[in-house]
Amino acid sequence: MLEVCGISVRYGAVRAVTDLSLSVAEGEIVALIGSNGAGKSTTLNAISGIVPLSGGSIRFAGEKLDGLPPHEVVRRGICQSPEGRRVFGSMSVAENLEMGGYTLAGKGAVREGMERAFALFPRLAERRSQLARTLSGGEQQMLAMARALISSPRLLLLDEPSMGLAPQLVEKVFETIVTINRQGTTILLVEQNAGMALEIAGRASVLETGSVVLSGPASDLARDPQVQRAYLGI
Amino acid sequence: MILQQLVNGVALGCTYALIALGYTMVYGIISLINFAHGEIFMAGAFAGLLLVAYGKLNLFLALAGAMLVSVLLGIGVEFVAYRPLRRASRLSALISAIGVSIFLSTLAMLLFGANARGFPEGTFPSRQIDIFGAQISSLQLLIIVTAGVLMLALELVVKKTRIGKAMRAASEDYTAAALMGINVNLVVTFTFALGSALAAAGGVLVGVLFNAVSFNMGLHAGIKAFAAAVLGGIGSIPGAVLGGIVLGVAEISGVALGYSSWRDAIAFAILVLVLLVRPTGLLGKRIDRKV
Ligand SMILES: Nc1ncnc2c1ncn2[C@@H]1O[C@H](COP(=O)(O)OP(=O)(O)OP(=O)(O)O)[C@@H](O)[C@H]1O
Ligand SMILES: [Mg+2]
DSSP: EEEEEEEEEEETTTEEEEEEEEOOOOOEEEEEOOOSSSSSSHHHHEEEEEEESSSEHHHEEEEOOSSOHHHHHHHTTEEEEEEEOOOOSBBBBHHHHHHHHHSSHHHHHHHHHHHHHHHOHHHHHHTTSBBBBOHHHHHHHHEEEHHTTOOSEEEEEEEOOOTOOHHHHHHHHHHHHHHHTTOOEEEEESSHHHHHHHHHOOOEEEETEEEEEEEEEHHHHHHHHHHIIIIOOO | HHHHHHHHHHHHHHHHHHHHHHHHHHHHHHHHTTHHHHHHHHHHHHHHHHHHHTOOHHHHHHHHHHHHHHHHHHHHHIIIIIIITTSOHHHHHHHHHHHHHHHHHHHHHHHHSOOOOOOOOOOOOOOOEETTTEEEEEEHHHHHHHHHHHHHHHHHHHHHHHHHHHHHHHHOOOOHHHHOOOOOOHHHHHHHHHHHHHHHHHHHHHHHTTBBBBBHHHHHHHHHHHHHHHHHTTTOOHHHHHHHHHHHHHHHHHHTTTTTGGGGHHHHHHHHHHHHTTOSSSOOOOOOOOO
């Protein structure tokens, strides 16, 4: 469904991603792991059209994606929940969700999307008129994920959804990701928490200084001694 | 007497606020000090003047026409001078803005001459109205009411409409807004349009109030309004309104107390004092993570 072919991204003189390839098939959860500064967020932002490519190409459902502005990428069915949540703090929960449904035609579709989100995250329903900045960290993460789901994307890009959350909440977030996937959304997951990510993913790639150094079935990677040493702390 | 000066100050402050809103909204979204904004205000004043003098329109139709002219001009300036520099450094965009500002004021001088022009006699009946013993001029009422209506309209657009909410989202987090599928370029265009419309209204009102429209009126008013935007907290819409009114009232109080030659110094002294105590301005938020 998603084909990332040999992309490179640079910020001025800094090469953040070099000749990186990966693919995601319909229905999968693919994990992208790697240490700080490996280029994980940059890869997601390249897919979302936030940063321009300096080489390579990206295709989605047979169509060329690179060169499109971010809102056109969302229209084609890819939505990203960015690193650090980035909810709109001075807007209410409902308004945040409305923004998530910006590409939808008509208020009916937005309302439907919201009902689905509230079914998945009941806590948000109680807080729909609360300002996003007054939510707890966990609630903000739920809002960030819900917001990215309103437009019913075919592919959901998640950038470190477990960042900064207490262990029980981390568990809950990963459970929710599996639920979202079971309901039919394909997922590309970027995580620092490699252990949990490899548990729920079907396939995974390991990123080091902007390139994929290992990839394969997640269960194989979880058993790989190199991965265990570098990312699983075993 | 005090009431009278207060009304005076509020009316002047309303004109600053109308211009300040454009600075603050644009800054809120793309972190650019739109140096050419004062010239958009000047262009609006000229458009209004020409529509009244040659188009024979009444003041309110001319006001609407002037707003339209400035909207087109503002969108054009953004498209030609700022959009190509969106990924360039902020300094490049600022220099481009200064260039546009000089270009527009010089163009206006070539087209309309170096002397100030007045509105035709009787464009708006100037009368003194007695309210609670204070002598209020009908022009001041015109300014306060018109500005009030426009600001309320702005509030409705920003709070209730889809594009207005997108504006708030983009101003809070430009990248996150783009990731949600908001066409941020369109939001920028819309923001320039809104700001330019308000500035044009300010231009026509100032032109009528002082009965003078000139090629360099944008520089002076622009600096004052920019100070108002910073005073209120740049990026904050209510801040721009508050900042404008505070500056207007302070300025008129200074004049009333006999310090009229210190008029501009008063405005900037207040600005400096407030920024010393509150670096983000009266209603400004923390400045963080602007991409
Ligand atoms: N806007 C930017 N300007 C310049 N360099 C950047 C920018 N964003 C990222 N980089 C650099 O690109 C490299 C990759 O960054 P990226 O954010 O993609 O890493 P990451 O794998 O997501 O790291 P983390 O786990 O810390 O989020 C880093 O060296 C970073 O310093
Ligand atoms: Mg990252």
